[in-house]
Amino acid sequence: MKTNSNTYTVIYSAIMVVIVAFLLAFVSQALKSRQEANVALDIKKQILNSLNLRGLSDADAEAKYQEVVKEEKDIDGLKVYECKIDGQDIVVAYLKGMGLWGGISGYISIDNEGKVYGAYFNHDSETAGLGAEIKDSQAWQEKFIGKNIWDEEGNVVLSVVKKVEDPNTQVDCVTGATLTSNGVDAMIKDGMKNVKNYAIGRLIESIISKDSTTVVEPKAEEE
Numbered sequence: 228m229k230t231n232s233n234t235y236t237v238i239y240s241a242i243m244v245v246i247v248a249f250l251l252a253f254v255s256q257a258l259k260s261r262q263e264a265n266v267a268l269d270i271k272k273q274i275l276n277s278l279n280l281r282g283l284s285d286a287d288a289e290a291k292y293q294e295v296v297k298e299e300k301d302i303d304g305l306k307v308y309e310c311k312i313d314g315q316d317i318v319v320a321y322l323k324g325m326g327l328w329g330g331i332s333g334y335i336s337i338d339n340e341g342k343v344y345g346a347y348f349n350h351d352s353e354t355a356g357l358g359a360e361i362k363d364s365q366a367w368q369e370k371f372i373g374k375n376i377w378d379e380e381g382n383v384v385l386s387v388v389k390k391v392e393d394p395n396t397q398v399d400c401v402t403g404a405t406l407t408s409n410g411v412d413a414m415i416k417d418g419m420k421n422v423k424n425y426a427i428g429r430l431i432e433s434i435i436s437k438d439s440t441t442v443v444e445p446k447a448e449e450e
Contacts, residue, residue: 271296274308274319276347277334279372281365305421310336317344320422324414327406328352331361331414337376337422343385346371348411358407370398376419383419387412 268285271292275283280291296319298309306321319336329351336344346368348361360367375396376385384396387408391397400408 273347273349274334276368277319277336277345278310278312278317279345302425305425307422307425315339318422318425320418322414322418324410324417326350326353326361326410327358327404328354331407331410333361333411333414335371335376335415335419341376343371343374343376345369350407353407354404358401358404360401360404361407361411364401367398367401374398377423381423383416383423385415385419387415 268288272283272288274296275281275288275291278295280295283291295310295312296308297311300307300309308319308321310317310319316339317336319334322333322335324331331348331350331353333346333348335346338344348368350359350362353359353361371385374385376383378384384393386397387400388397389400389405391399400412
């Protein structure tokens with residue numbers, strides 16, 4: 228067959244495509260378990276970040292996750308993690324929403340008073356230095372700590388705003404990233420509304436359980 232003919236070119240190209248496709252499939256399959264392990268570890272680190280346990284090595288993060296996360300639950304699409312830190316029961320809720328250019332997500336941990344214990348946010352494709360700050364700025368994430376999530380009627384009051392008027396429930400938006408901040412606000416509103424009944428119920432159960440184990444000394448009988 229002539230090497231400069233169209234037939235040769237077509238056959239050669241087809242063979243090369245098949246070979247390359249086979250090699251890529253082989254490499255992908257060979258690395259699949261490692262990729263899945265890396266993704267799982269990254270999720271664990273995000274959860275730990277929301278519990279204010281940051282900057283851990285891979286090995287330390289794995290060990291700390293096994294120590295503090297007692298149970299993972301998926302209830303009708305609601306992902307929650309029951310944790311215990313320094314004797315305190317904490318519920319971590321997974322949130323998902325939309326930013327300016329793509330998906331955003333996050334984990335918010337809730338203490339036994341219904342307040343934010345910690346928060347961590349992530350994104351798929353927000354602008355570096357602007358919307359990406361929801362992930363990159365630890366200082367911004369830490370502004371959520373201690374904020375009230377629900378009011379007495381159970382309405383979600385935790386919010387991201389341009390101008391903070393209620394420091395107990397509001398966090399100022401990321402400078403220059405109003406639309407991404409709005410996405411975080413909407414994600415919190417939707418997610419916390421769904422988490423409310425589970426988180427409050429679970430934490431109340433924990434408090435009742437602790438109270439029921441309290442030993443009450445019997446009073447001495449009067450003579």
